[in-house]
Amino acid sequence: MIEVEGLSKRFKTKQALNKVTFTAEDGKVTGFLGPNGAGKSTTMRAMLGLIAPDSGQALIDGKPFTKLRAPMRTVGAVLDAKSAHRSRSARDHLLALAYTNNIPKRRVDEVIDMTGLTNVAKSQAGRFSLGMSQRLSIAAALLGDPHNLVLDEPINGLDPEGVKWVRELCRYYAAQGRAVLLSSHLMSEVALTADDLVIIGQGHILETTTVSKFVAEHSTRSIRVVTPEPDKLRSIFAAAQEVRVVSDQRAPADPPVGEVFRIIGADLVAAAHVFAQAGLITYELIEERASLEEAYMALTHNQVEYQTKSAAEVTR
Amino acid sequence: MSNVTMTGASATNSTGQRPVSRRANRWNRRIRLTFAGSLKAELLKLKSLKSTWILLGLAAALMVGMAALSAWTTTFMATVDLTTGKTLDHPKPLAAVDLWAVLASSGSTAALVIGIFGVMAITSEYTTSAIQSSLTANPRRGMFYLSKSIAVALYALASGIVGILLASGVLWLFVEGHDVTPLTDDQWRIIPITVVGFPMTIMCIALMALGLGALTRSTVGGISAVVVLLMVLSSVLAIVSLAVSQVSWLGTLAYLTPDMAMNNFLGASIRSDAVSSVTSQQDYWIPEWWQSVLILLAWVSAAWVGGLLVTKKADVK
Numbered sequence: 001m002i003e004v005e006g007l008s009k010r011f012k013t014k015q016a017l018n019k020v021t022f023t024a025e026d027g028k029v030t031g032f033l034g035p036n037g038a039g040k041s042t043t044m045r046a047m048l049g050l051i052a053p054d055s056g057q058a059l060i061d062g063k064p065f066t067k068l069r070a071p072m073r074t075v076g077a078v079l080d081a082k083s084a085h086r087s088r089s090a091r092d093h094l095l096a097l098a099y100t101n102n103i104p105k106r107r108v109d110e111v112i113d114m115t116g117l118t119n120v121a122k123s124q125a126g127r128f129s130l131g132m133s134q135r136l137s138i139a140a141a142l143l144g145d146p147h148n149l150v151l152d153e154p155i156n157g158l159d160p161e162g163v164k165w166v167r168e169l170c171r172y173y174a175a176q177g178r179a180v181l182l183s184s185h186l187m188s189e190v191a192l193t194a195d196d197l198v199i200i201g202q203g204h205i206l207e208t209t210t211v212s213k214f215v216a217e218h219s220t221r222s223i224r225v226v227t228p229e230p231d232k233l234r235s236i237f238a239a240a241q242e243v244r245v246v247s248d249q250r251a252p253a254d255p256p257v258g259e260v261f262r263i264i265g266a267d268l269v270a271a272a273h274v275f276a277q278a279g280l281i282t283y284e285l286i287e288e289r290a291s292l293e294e295a296y297m298a299l300t301h302n303q304v305e306y307q308t309k310s311a312a313e314v315t316r
Numbered sequence: 317m318s319n320v321t322m323t324g325a326s327a328t329n330s331t332g333q334r335p336v337s338r339r340a341n342r343w344n345r346r347i348r349l350t351f352a353g354s355l356k357a358e359l360l361k362l363k364s365l366k367s368t369w370i371l372l373g374l375a376a377a378l379m380v381g382m383a384a385l386s387a388w389t390t391t392f393m394a395t396v397d398l399t400t401g402k403t404l405d406h407p408k409p410l411a412a413v414d415l416w417a418v419l420a421s422s423g424s425t426a427a428l429v430i431g432i433f434g435v436m437a438i439t440s441e442y443t444t445s446a447i448q449s450s451l452t453a454n455p456r457r458g459m460f461y462l463s464k465s466i467a468v469a470l471y472a473l474a475s476g477i478v479g480i481l482l483a484s485g486v487l488w489l490f491v492e493g494h495d496v497t498p499l500t501d502d503q504w505r506i507i508p509i510t511v512v513g514f515p516m517t518i519m520c521i522a523l524m525a526l527g528l529g530a531l532t533r534s535t536v537g538g539i540s541a542v543v544v545l546l547m548v549l550s551s552v553l554a555i556v557s558l559a560v561s562q563v564s565w566l567g568t569l570a571y572l573t574p575d576m577a578m579n580n581f582l583g584a585s586i587r588s589d590a591v592s593s594v595t596s597q598q599d600y601w602i603p604e605w606w607q608s609v610l611i612l613l614a615w616v617s618a619a620w621v622g623g624l625l626v627t628k629k630a631d632v633k
Contacts, residue, residue: 049455050448050632066455070348075452083449085365085440092364093446097453099357101349140449144347 001026001179002148006056007046016042018203019056024148024181024196029174031194031211032183035300039203040183041079044152048077060148072101072144078151081134086126090117090136093125098143107143115139130157138166149173149180155189167193187296191215201300218295223263223271224248226284230259236278237263255283262288351463354454358467362437371433372475375426375518379479380486383422387490390414394494409495413586415487416499416506420582422483423476423514427521427578428546430472434525435538437468438623442533447632461627465526465620472522476515506584509605517578517612521546524574524616530623533630545615546575557600568600571608574615581608 002024009017017039024030034040045051047058049066057064060075068074084093094108112121115135120128125136134157141149149170155163170180170193184190190197190211197214199207207214227233230247237243248262263271268287275282362368395407441447454460499506524545529538550573557566570576585605603611 045632048452050451052629052631068349068455071455072349072453073347077452079448079452080445083445085361085444085446087366088361088364088446092360093449096357096360096364097449099360100353100453101347102353103347137449140453 001061002047002150002181003059003062004043004047004056005058007043007053007058008055009042009046009051009053016203017046017053020200020203020205021056022198022205022208024179024198026179027174027177028195029170029180029182029193030196030198031190032181032198032200033185033187033190033296034183034200035185038200038300040185040200041152042203043200044077044079044150044181044183047150048075048079050079070101070144072097072103072146074144074146075148075150076141076144076146077149078134078137078141078154080152081130081137081157082125083137083140084125084133087124089122090125090128090139091121093136094140094143097140101144103143107145111139111142114142131159131162134158135162138169147178149178149182151181152183153185154182155184163189170194187292191292199296199299206299214295215289215292218292218299220264220289221268222288223266223268224254224284224286224288225261225263225282226255226258227261227280227282228258229281230261232278232280233261236274236280237266240266258283349454349456349459351459354459354463355466357454358463359470362467362471365440367436367440368433368471371429371436372471375429375433375475376479376482378426378429379422379476380482382425383418383483384486384490386418386421387415387487390418391490391494407494409497410491411497412499413503413506415491415496416510417583417586418487419480419483420506420510420514420584421579423479423518423582424575424579426479427518427575428542430475430518430522431525431542431546432539433472434468434522435529435542436535438464438526438529438627439533439535439538443535451632457628458624461530461624465523468522468526469519473515473519476518479518480510480514503584503586505605506586509582509584513609514582517582520612520616521574521578524619527616527619527621527623530627531619533626545573549573550576565600568602571603572611574612577603577608577611577615581605581612 004020004022007017007020008015020039020043022030032040032043042051046053047060047065049064060068065071065075084090088096091108091112094111095105097103098105098108112118115138117132117135117139120132125133128136134154138151138154141151151166151170154166158166170182173180174195182190182194194211197207197209197211198205199209209217225233234245237245243263243265246262246264248260250256250260254260272285275285390410391407394410395404396402397404441450450460451457525538525542528541528545529535532538532541550570553566553570553573557563557570560566571580580603583605
């Protein structure tokens with residue numbers, strides 16, 4: 001379990017973290033979401049003792065990271081895709097890390113095997129592609145078979161197979177009762193993998209919630225209809241004030257004929273019945289949710305506006 | 317996905333419902349951060365870099381080269397009549413103290429290369445972001461710095477020992493066939509100073525450079541600092557003191573620089589024709605060999621402790 005309590009950190013000109021507080025629980029994947037520069041990496045670095053916070057603390061399984069007896073046994077961290085000396089071979093890099101914590105040699109070969117680096121284990125890390133470097137960083141994180149995983153944008157540069165593998169890895173570790181903290185700037189990625197959600201913007205925690213709650217709260221449902229009879233469709237909902245019918249752009253998945261509409265505020269089942277009774281011809285009828293990405297963008301965007309507003313209030 | 321993890325490691329979680337296999341338990345108990353492990357890791361890190369072997373090899377080669385050059389000069393001078401410039405029928409006997417001095421002074425150029433090695437041992441961690449993985453594996457930064465220092469010291473020491481052994485071999489080849497006059501009573505100290513002091517000095521330079529690297533956390537900055545301390549500073553002070561004769565104490569100041577301290581120590585305060593010397597008629601104070609050791613050690617400790625403080629406190633971004 002990772003507990004972050006009131007972390008604040010100021011760099012020369014910028015308040016990077018402002019009383020950041022959240023918990024990544026055992027048995028769950030916690031998504032740590034925020035735009036670039038929001039403070040995700042700074043929080044993770046402060047957690048791992050790489051950055052000394054001005055105030056607050058981070059506890060990992062109840063202890064500060066720097067006080068742990070077996071750091072690699074407790075936490076596996078991916079902070080950067082490129083985390084090995086460019087002229088050192090992948091295997092030597094992992095072996096040196098393993099030596100520090102007395103991790104047996106065969107575990108090094110195991111993680112090399114797991115991350116698919118067997119063929120390049122003896123090559124210099126500087127020759128690796130971004131995806132390969134990312135795999136090497138993940139291999140290093142797994143060396144101690146850790147009870148907590150801290151992954152800072154681990155899917156950057158990975159191919160689809162690698163992305164799927166990381167997703168499954170996170171789920172697998174969580175299923176074993178371990179804590180996984182996964183940062184990303186992509187809502188869609190986190191929504192697929194995480195249970196809990198921590199959203200950060202400009203060094204402030206904006207929301208701590210669960211993925212399902214966030215989805216329920218922030219996504220509005222709508223019905224996508226493609227019909228050759230636009231007037232008939234409009235007249236059906238003309239009387240219903242709470243329902244809006246708007247034309248929409250044709251997507252590649254839509255049928256090439258008919259007009260595309262989005263109906264907001266109507267129930268799918270009720271709408272389907274009405275269409276059948278009215279004899280409306282439809283080529284497509286799908287229920288859609290507004291993208292989570294939009295909801296998340298709105299949330300972090302609001303944060304920016306809130307910031308400028310409060311600054312204006314201060315000067316008044 | 318069954319191979320993602322090899323042990324029932326989640327047995328340590330709060331619910332504790334999973335049984336732990338005996339093998340996994342043994343595996344788990346052994347895993348912890350130790351100083352020995354950390355040192356082993358640092359030794360491997362240096363061993364696994366090509367630059368280590370290039371720089372240490374170059375340092376040893378420079379020691380041998382310098383020794384060969386001055387051995388050749390010394391033996392050549394012995395065959396020439398210095399007043400007439402004619403070759404002598406019977407070469408003059410060589411003074412043993414000159415030969416020892418040849419060995420002792422063969423490291424001054426190599427010191428610069430060793431300095432680059434010491435700087436890069438730590439700055440390469442920062443320039444390649446390897447410091448992140450190093451410090452997440454071992455968050456005890458003092459232990460990290462100390463084990464890196466010991467690893468660097470051992471490699472530098474080995475290079476110094478190999479260098480002095482090869483240099484002695486080369487010297488022996490040159491001297492073979494010449495008569496050698498033995499050391500006088502007050503010159504004996506040049507033997508331990510050369511045999512023990514030379515490799516130790518090389519080690520000290522490496523540690524000073526490591527400290528400078530840790531202080532600046534940049535390869536360019538660290539190497540610049542090493543070059544200034546080992547080359548520029550003493551030359552500038554020496555030139556200025558010659559030019560401005562009224563302030564001759566600047567000459568003493570030059571002896572306080574690391575490279576002059578190193579050379580003065582290895583010269584063992586013995587007058588010798590083999591080592592170039594302008595020290596004979598100076599009116600300022602010149603430290604004895606043992607004082608020079610203390611001066612060198614002061615430089616090394618200052619740089620090393622400075623590096624330790626920065627390594628312990630500075631944020632790794």
